[in-house]
Amino acid sequence: HPPHDLGYLGDIELQVGDWEAHVRNIVGHGRKKHTSYDHIPDEVFWPYGATDAEVVYRLGEIYLPQVQQQSHLARLYEQETQPATALFGESEWSGIRISRGYLEKLGAYYVRARSDIETQCRELAGADFNPGSPEHVFAFLAGKGFARQLNAPTATKGFSTARDVLLGIPHPICELILAYRSFQKLRSTYVENLAGEIQCEICRDPKNCTHDGRVRYGMRIHGTVTGRQACSMLHTIPSPDDEKDLTAGATLRSLFTEDPGYSIVYGDFSQVEFVILAFESDEPEFIRLIEAG
Numbered sequence: 001h002p003p004h005d006l007g008y009l010g011d012i013e014l015q016v017g018d019w020e021a022h023v024r025n026i027v028g029h030g031r032k033k034h035t036s037y038d039h040i041p042d043e044v045f046w047p048y049g050a051t052d053a054e055v056v057y058r059l060g061e062i063y064l065p066q067v068q069q070q071s072h073l074a075r076l077y078e079q080e081t082q083p084a085t086a087l088f089g090e091s092e093w094s095g096i097r098i099s100r101g102y103l104e105k106l107g108a109y110y111v112r113a114r115s116d117i118e119t120q121c122r123e124l125a126g127a128d129f130n131p132g133s134p135e136h137v138f139a140f141l142a143g144k145g146f147a148r149q150l151n152a153p154t155a156t157k158g159f160s161t162a163r164d165v166l167l168g169i170p171h172p173i174c175e176l177i178l179a180y181r182s183f184q185k186l187r188s189t190y191v192e193n194l195a196g197e198i199q200c201e202i203c204r205d206p207k208n209c210t211h212d213g214r215v216r217y218g219m220r221i222h223g224t225v226t227g228r229q230a231c232s233m234l235h236t237i238p239s240p241d242d243e244k245d246l247t248a249g250a251t252l253r254s255l256f257t258e259d260p261g262y263s264i265v266y267g268d269f270s271q272v273e274f275v276i277l278a279f280e281s282d283e284p285e286f287i288r289l290i291e292a293g
Contacts, residue, residue, distance in 0.1 A: 010055040013062055019051040081221060084229070088219035095214035096264075098194055099257045106255065107195070110187035117180040124173050131173075131180040137161045144171060190252055 010016045022044050027035050037045070067073045121131045125140045138150055138159045146169050152160035163181075166174040194215060220230050258264055278286040 006052070006055060006059075009059055014055060014058055016051065016055060019048060019055075023048050084221050088221060088229070091219055092216055095216035097214050097257050097259065099255055100213065102251075102255050103191060103195060106252070107187060107191040110183045110191060114180060114183045114187070117176050117183070121173055121176050121180070124176075131177045132184065134159075134161045137166075137177055140173065141169060141171065146171065186252070190255075194255065 007018065007020055011018070023037075023040060026040050026044065027037060040048075067077050118131060122129050125136075129140060130136045134157070138157075138161055141147075141150060141161075142159075149169050150159045150161065150165060152158065152165075161177075163178060166178055217231050222229065253266075256264060274286075275290055278290050
């Protein structure tokens with residue numbers, strides 16, 4: 001499918017060019033985003049916001065009549081997309097509270113786990129071995145006779161220590177290295193990122209905030225290839241590991257809390273497309289099969 005984001009459609013339909021460039025230069029983009037929109041100077045943000053609004057309105061004049069000519073698309077837009085937009089907007093504005101206590105517990109646990117793995121690796125490979133270094137991993141395993149498995153002529157370094165490669169090597173250090181990487185990713189992706197992105201509506205200081213303690217992420221109505229909604233952070237949180245949770249004293253999911261009087265509801269989207277199809281078609285046999293599991 002061709003791109004269908006606002007910038008792409010605005011340019012091909014209205015020839016407005018890349019009006020977001022000045023904003024990207026300040027806040028970054030995607031995974032390289034390094035600050036929030038409240039740090040954009042007014043003289044940059046106002047033209048950007050005005051152009052955004054104008055492009056949305058003018059694209060609506062082009063596309064909405066085409067949508068309304070097809071009843072199934074009109075129903076999708078009016079009954080699902082529009083209400084979802086309002087709901088997701090409220091979700092983005094409200095954010096979700098993060099437990100600082102659990103965040104600190106998880107951070108400390110990941111550091112301990114990583115340190116324990118480093119010790120085990122060095123018992124096998126020597127005191128100077130760094131399990132986070134691809135060069136160290138290659139040198140050790142090549143010395144143990146696994147150079148052929150690590151060889152990757154098309155790679156920049158001429159070798160690969162990727163997960164699928166290490167899984168095919170029968171040496172105990174490979175499992176340790178993969179575990180080390182896992183804890184490193186959990187710590188950097190979740191603990192460090194969440195700690196740095198807790199925002200405050202009062203002081204806007206994530207490091208010293210004592211007021212809000214919430215994180216806010218962009219919600220996408222059709223943010224995946226399959227058309228499901230997605231969130232840049234929350235949808236990637238792995239399932240809890242009960243044994244590890246007991247050791248850590250907290251889980252990734254337990255980081256997300258709410259104020260008194262509110263509840264967090266988790267939903268399982270497994271095979272949700274089939275459930276929706278059964279509901280929309282009202283086919284008795286289809287519904288019976290789903291209800292029977």
